[in-house]
Amino acid sequence: MAGGEFALIRRWFAGFGAGDDVLLGVGDDAAVLRIPEGQVLHASTDTLIAGRHFPIDTLPEDVGYRAVATAASDLAAMGAEPLGMTLALTLPGADELWLHGFSQGLAKAAKTFSLPLVGGDTTRGSLNITITVLGYTPAGRWLSREGASPGDQLYVSGTVGDAAMALAILSGDIAASQLPGIDEVEQLTRRFTHPEPRIALGAMLREVATSAIDLSDGLLGDAAHIANASGVELVIDSASLPLSEPLQAFGDRERALGWALTGGDDYELLFTLPEGVAPPPGCTRIGDVRTGHGVICDREPEQRGYDHFNY
Amino acid sequence: MAGGEFALIRRWFAGFGAGDDVLLGVGDDAAVLRIPEGQVLHASTDTLIAGRHFPIDTLPEDVGYRAVATAASDLAAMGAEPLGMTLALTLPGADELWLHGFSQGLAKAAKTFSLPLVGGDTTRGSLNITITVLGYTPAGRWLSREGASPGDQLYVSGTVGDAAMALAILSGDIAASQLPGIDEVEQLTRRFTHPEPRIALGAMLREVATSAIDLSDGLLGDAAHIANASGVELVIDSASLPLSEPLQAFGDRERALGWALTGGDDYELLFTLPEGVAPPPGCTRIGDVRTGHGVICDREPEQRGYDHFNY
Numbered sequence A, B: 001m002a003g004g005e006f007a008l009i010r011r012w013f014a015g016f017g018a019g020d021d022v023l024l025g026v027g028d029d030a031a032v033l034r035i036p037e038g039q040v041l042h043a044s045t046d047t048l049i050a051g052r053h054f055p056i057d058t059l060p061e062d063v064g065y066r067a068v069a070t071a072a073s074d075l076a077a078m079g080a081e082p083l084g085m086t087l088a089l090t091l092p093g094a095d096e097l098w099l100h101g102f103s104q105g106l107a108k109a110a111k112t113f114s115l116p117l118v119g120g121d122t123t124r125g126s127l128n129i130t131i132t133v134l135g136y137t138p139a140g141r142w143l144s145r146e147g148a149s150p151g152d153q154l155y156v157s158g159t160v161g162d163a164a165m166a167l168a169i170l171s172g173d174i175a176a177s178q179l180p181g182i183d184e185v186e187q188l189t190r191r192f193t194h195p196e197p198r199i200a201l202g203a204m205l206r207e208v209a210t211s212a213i214d215l216s217d218g219l220l221g222d223a224a225h226i227a228n229a230s231g232v233e234l235v236i237d238s239a240s241l242p243l244s245e246p247l248q249a250f251g252d253r254e255r256a257l258g259w260a261l262t263g264g265d266d267y268e269l270l271f272t273l274p275e276g277v278a279p280p281p282g283c284t285r286i287g288d289v290r291t292g293h294g295v296i297c298d299r300e301p302e303q304r305g306y307d308h309f310n311y
Helices: A002-013 A060-078 A096-112 A162-170 A182-193 A199-205 A219-230 A245-249 A253-262 B002-013 B060-078 B096-112 B162-170 B182-193 B199-205 B219-230 B245-249 B253-262
Strands: A022-024 A031-033 A039-048 A081-091 A117-124 A128-138 A153-157 A211-214 A233-236 A269-273 A283-290 A294-297 B022-024 B031-033 B039-048 B081-091 B117-124 B128-138 B153-157 B211-214 B233-236 B269-273 B283-290 B294-297
Touching: A002 A096, A031 A081, A031 A117, A039 A060, A039 B081, A039 B128, A060 A081, A060 A096, A060 A128, A060 A182, A060 A199, A060 A211, A081 A096, A081 A199, A081 B039, A081 B128, A128 B039, A128 B081, A128 B128, A153 A233, A162 A182, A162 A245, A162 A253, A182 A245, A199 A269, A211 A219, A219 A233, A219 A253, A219 A269, A219 A294, A245 A253, B002 B096, B031 B081, B031 B117, B039 B060, B060 B081, B060 B096, B060 B128, B060 B182, B060 B199, B060 B211, B081 B096, B081 B199, B153 B233, B162 B182, B162 B245, B162 B253, B182 B245, B199 B269, B211 B219, B219 B233, B219 B253, B219 B269, B219 B294, B245 B253
Parallel strands: A039 B117, A081 A117, A117 B039, A233 A294, B081 B117, B233 B294
Antiparallel strands: A022 A031, A031 B039, A039 A128, A039 B031, A081 A128, A153 A269, A153 A283, A211 A269, A233 A283, B022 B031, B039 B128, B081 B128, B153 B269, B153 B283, B211 B269, B233 B283
C-alpha cells in the first residue's frame, strides 16, 4: 500500500493511541512507552485469520473488538497490567466500510481494556490481523503455566462452553427444537464476539495462584499446557464444571459438556491455588493437582479415545 | 494449526530466545523482559508479504534473515538498543523444508542483531510474516522524524540504490549488455537479502542528530516523512548521492539516480545534523533543511511530474 498505508492507519485509527505511558505513538519508526519503575515488560503476539479464528461473515465491529479482547486475555493470564498494543493489518483492499466497522470495534476494546494503539503496519494481501499486546507486572511477580504443585486445587473463572455453543448455533449445527430463546442466543453469541479478558482477576491472582492460563484452545487442551509446563497431573471432575443457564438447559448433556471441555474461545482463566486459599468470587473449583503428568477427566468428549490429553 | 502450532514453533525456533534481559521466553501466554533502569521501551511492527515485499522465489533463508534485519532497522532509526522480538508466522502449510531454511536465516539475524525470539504465533493461511521488535533508549533520548530545523544539514549513511538495482537485475529489467560482473551482482543482491540495520550508528546519532528515519520506501519518500513531521523543507542535491561502484559504472546515469532516489529497501539512515556537527564516518551530506514544506530535488525520477514530493 506504500504511501496509502500511512493515510489508512491515520484516518481510521487516529486517536486510539493516547495513554499516560505513551511517550510517542503511531507515526514514527517505533512507538515509545514508559514502563513504570520496578516493573518488567510482558509481550504477546496473536494472529486472527478469517474462516479459521472467526466465521468469515462476522461483523467487522466484532472482529475488531474480539481481536483486541483475545490478545488482552494473554496479559490477563500473566496477571499483567495493560500498556499498549500494535496492529499489523493485512487487507485484500482498502474496503472503507469494513475498515470503519473494524476500527470502531478496535477502538471500543482499546478503551475498555486500556490498550492504546501505539503502532502498526498495513499491507495488501489475504486478511490477517496480528496484534501484539504489551503489559507489565512487578519484577518477579507474574503468573505462568509452570508453578502448579501436587496438592493444589484447580479453578476456573466464569462459565465455560458458551462460545462453543454459540458457534454451533451460528453454523446451524443445532436442531431447531433444541435452540434456546432469542435472549439466550444473543447472550451466548456475545460470549464469542465480546470475550471479557479477566485482567482484574489476573492481577488479583498474581499474589496467590501457583499457575494460570487463559482458555483459548479449550479447557482440556489448556489444562494440558499447565500439566506439561508444571510437570503434574490435573484431574478434572466434569460434574463440577460451571455451565451457564443455556448450557444447563440444553437437552443433550453430553454435548454441553463437550463444549465446556473442548470448545475453546471462552477466555476465562484456569488456575491453581494452594489448598486452603479461598478462590476469588465467581470462580469454581473443578479439580485437583496430583503427582503425574497430563490431564485426567471422567468424560471422553467427542471422538477422543483417551482420558489423557497430552497436546 | 491448534496443537501443532506449539510443536512447530518449538521445533524450529527453540534456542533463539535466550538473552540477558529475557526473563521468560517462548511457551507461556506472554514473554517477560527486563527493561534496564532509566530506559524507555520502543516497539515496532512490520509485515512482509511474498510477492509484495520480496520476490516469491526468494530463498527461505534470505526471507528469514531479511525479515529480522528490516524490522531491526526501525530500532536503528530510533537510536534504540535491541531487546527482543516476536514472530507471527502465517503459512499455507507446514512446509518443513521452507521452515528449516527460514528458521536458519531468522536465527542468524536474531544473533547478529541481538534480538532473541521471545514469543509469537503460528497459523495456517496465506504466507504472512509479521515481526514486532522491542528495544530501549534512555528516557527522553531517542531519534524521531520530528526535530529537523531550518539550517540543519541532511545526511545519509552508506550508499543508496543498490537494493533497487539488484531487484531490477533479478527481475530481468536490465539488458544483458548493461549487466555488471558476477561479483557486483552478488554484492548488490546481498544488499537486498541481507540489509544491515544501522543499529550502532543510530545509537551514536541519538546524541547529536535532530531527526532520523530509515530508508525503506525510497529516499524521496522517506525524506518527505521527515519534512512533514518536522514541518520543514528538505533540499536534496542528486549529484551528492553516495552511489556504490556498480551504480556509478552503470551506463544509464538517470536510471541509477532513479534507483537511488526512489528505490527503497536500502535500510540506510537518513538524518539531520545541526550545522557544524561533524557526521559519523561513512555518512554523506546530500542536502539541506530550509523553511517550507516537502522535498525538493533537482531530478524528477521516473514518471514523477513534480519536484515536490508530499507522500
